[in-house]
Amino acid sequence: MKKLGLVVVVVAGLSQLGASECGGGPVLRDPGFDLWCGDELCSWKVVRGDVRRVGTWHAGDSGIELLGGDSAISQTSPVNSRNGNCIRFSLVTNVEETAEVFLDIDLEADGTVERTERIPTSHWKPISFLLFVDPPYDGIRFELAKRGAGTAVLAQIGAEFSLDCQGIEQIDPGPRPDGAGCIAHTDCASALCKSSPTGVTEAGFGGLACVGCDPSLGAAACGVGETCGVGDPLSAVLTVPMTCIPTGSRALAEQCISDAECASGKCNNATDAMGRCSACEASSDCGGAACAAAWNPGFLRTQGPNVCRPGEHAGTPGTACGVDADCASNHCGGATYRQCDDGRSCETPANCPADDGLAPGACTTVGIQGGSCD
C-alpha cells in the first residue's frame, strides 16, 4: 500500500513536469459551467452578489450571468510554479457597455489581488489574457467580478499553461504568506523560510515554507503566553501555517506540534510532525487501560486524538472523547470535526488541497472536536 502511494506521487510529479515543459495543461475546472450541485455551481464559488445560470449560443450550453451592481465568482486553482509560469486565461463574454467586468488574479489565494484585468465590452466574443507569474507561487485564485447595472454573461472560462509569455510583464507574487512555498527568507512576509512540520508545498524549495515563527524555538519564538504552533489554515493551496498562538488554546482533536498548544497539555505527535491535542499519551494516563486514537480513517490519513479506551463505550460523563463510541452514554458532546485527507480541519471540500488534478480533496466528518462524554 505504501509502495502504491509512492508510485502515484511519482507519476503525478512527471505529469506536472510535462505540463511545465510543453504547456497546454488545464488550470481551471469546469470551464463551461457544466457542473451544478443543485442550484449552485460545484467548482465555482459565488464570492459576492448573485449569479444566474443562462443559456449562451444554445439554451443547453450554460453560461453565468453576474447579477446586480456588485457580484463575483471565483475558483482557486491548485497549480503552482512547478507546473508552469505562463498561463493563458480565456473566456467568451457578453458584456454590455453599462457593465464593468474585471479579472482579479490572487496568487496563493490569500486574499491579496496581485493583478487586475478589465474584460472589454463584447457580444459573445472570445477574449484571452496571458499571465506570466514570477515563481515560486502556490495556487491561483481567479475572481471575475462585475460592477454596474448592465448585463454581463460569462462562458467557457478556461485557463491553460502556455509558452507564449516572452516579453510579458511578470506578476510579482509579493511577500508570500505563511504556508506558502519559498526559496529564500526574502520570499516570505515573515522573513522566515524554514522547513515546516505542517507539510510542504510543491513550489517550495526542498520542502521549505514561509512560517510565522521558528518551530524549533517553540515558545521562545513568540511573545509571552504564546508558543509557536499550528495556525488556522489560510488557503487550500497552502500548507497549514506555523504561527504564534496562545499557549493551551487548542482543544481536543485540533492539530498541534507541541504539548504547549493544547488545553490538555498533550499532543500525540511524533518528533517534528503534526499530531492532535489528546487526552492521553500512554496507557499510564488511563489507569493501565488503552490509550489510542479515537478515529483512524486509514494509513494515509491522519489519525484522531488519543483518548482512553477508545470505542469501548466506557467514558463516563465529562470524560474526553473523540467519537460517540468512546462514551458509555454513546454520545460525545462537542463540535463536529471535519478533516481533509491531510488532516487539516475543513468546512467544505473547497478548504481541502486537491487530491489529484484540479478537483478539491474530500472533507470528511471524522469525530468531535473538544469532545466530552455526556
Add this chain to the structure above:
Amino acid sequence: MLRPTHALLGLCAVFAGTARAEAPPSGVATYALVVGSNLGGPGQQELRYAEDDARRVGALLTELGGYTADRVDVVLHPTPQIVRDRLANLAVRVQADIAAGKQARIFFYYSGHARAEALDLGAEGLALTELRQRLFAVPATLTVVVLDACQSGAFSRIKGAQPAADFSFNSRRQLDSTGVAVLASSTGSELSQESEQLRSSYFTHHLLVGMRGAGDANGDGQVSVDEAYRYAYHQTLLATAATAVGGQHVTLEVDLKGHGEVPLSYPRAATASIELPSALEGQALVQDKRAKAVVAETYKAKGAAVRIAVAPGDYEVTVRQGTKLLRCQVVAPGTVVLDRCTTEAISVDSKKGGRFIPTWRFELVAGSGQERQTEFTRTLRDFGYQEDASSASEVSISAGRDLFGHGEYVGGFLSFVQAPGWRRETELEPLRFSWNTTTIGAMGHLEHPLWRQLFVYLDVAAGLGIGRTRFIDQDGKTLTNTYFGPSAFAGGGLGFHHVIVNELALTMGMRVGWAPVIENDIGTTHDSGGTFLGIGLSYARGGSR
C-alpha cells in the same frame, strides 16, 4: 433525269438460295470517297456517330463492295477545301483510267450536318451546288451518291436539277449501269436521326445492314442500289416513326441509262455470315461481341432464313418478341440456334442531332465533403467544441423532364445533408451538437455528350431548406430545433452511360450547396452546406417507346 422516290415499299430482306454473286467487271475501276464530319455549323450541336458511320461505310465497301482499300478514301472532319482537293484527286485518277480504256464507277458518301443549301463542315460550309458540280465533273461512267444528313433530299432540288416522275419498282427494267443515283437519308425538309443504341445514324446503319445481305430481295447474292434503297427506306422509317423527331423518309433519285442493275455490294462473297433461322420472328439485333458494335438490326419475318454477311468471330443476336427478348450467342459463320437462347428484356430511343433525348430522368446521388466553415462554426470553437473527424454526407434524389428536347431537364429534387457532429468534453457526458439540412425544390440539369458514352453535366437547384439541430447536454437530455430558409446548390461533373443499357448512367461530380437556415441563440446564421464529391446513378426513361 433525277427522279424522287417516296413510296413505302414494305419488303422484308430475304437472302436465300444460290443466286449468282458477281464482283465488279474487271474492266471497271471503282473508287469511293467517304466523308464523315461530326462538327456542326454555327448553332448546331456536334454529332456523335457521323465519323464512325463513315469508317463503317469505308470498311464495308472494302469487305463486300468490291473496292480495294487503296481506292476507298475515307476523310474525317474535313474542311470544304479538303473535300474539294479529294474530289480533284479522284477526277485525276478517273481521267487516267478512262485514258487507259477503262470505265469508272465512283461512290461518294457523306455523313454529317447539312442544311438545305450546303454541307456544314464545321465553321465553313460546302454549297450543294458546288458539290454537285464537282461530283458530276468527275468523268465516271456511274456515280452513286449517298448522303446521310438533315435535309439531304434537297440535293436534287439545287439549281440545275429537275424533279422527275415517281419511281416505281417496275422502272428497274429501264435502268442500266451508266448515270447517277442519289440515295439520301431524308427528304428536303426532314431531320436525320442518330441512334444511341445503334451508335450510328438510322439510315447508314440500315443501309449497311441491307448491303450485308438483308437487302438482297431477289437472292442473287448482290445488293443493288434499288434493293439497298428499299431496305433502308423501310427499316429507317420503321425505326424512326416513334421517335420524338418523327419518321424519316429515305429518298432515291436516279438518272441512269441502259439496262442492268447497279450493284452496291456482293454479300455472297463474304467469308462468313450469320443465319437467322426460318422459325425466328421479331426485331433482331446482331452485335459484334469483340468490337461491342451493332452490326445489324432488322425485322426477321417467320418462314424464311436470313443471312447477314459479317466478319468471322463471336456475335450476340438479340431478338425482341413483344415483351420478350431472346439473347443468342453465335460464332460466325454460324446459325442462331433458338434452343440455346436466353430470355431477357430491352428498351431504347433516340434522335439525330447528336444526342440521346429521353423524356424523363431520375437520379440518386450520394456524396461526402466538407461542411462550410462560417461564423457559426467559429462560435462553436470559441465555446470549446471540436468537430468530429467524419465528413459531411449527402443523399439526394431528383426527377426531371426534358422540356426542350436537347438534354435540358427541369424538375424537382430532394436532398439531405448531414453535417459532422460537434462535441465539447465535460466532467460528465460530453455536450454534443449536430445538424442536418433537408432541401426540397426545383432543379435544372443540363447534359452534353463528350465522347462515346461519356458526357458532361451541370446542375442548378433552388428551393426550401429545412434545418434541424440536435443538442445533447451533459445529462443526456436532447434538445431539437427546426429552422426554415432558402437553399440552393450548383454542381457539375462527368457521366458515363451504361454500354448496353443506355438508360442507366453513372455520374461523378462536385456540388456546392448553400442553405442559410441554421441559427444559434446569439444571432449567428450558418450557411449550411459546402463542397461535396458525389457519385450518382441516373435512369433516363424515354417517353414515346
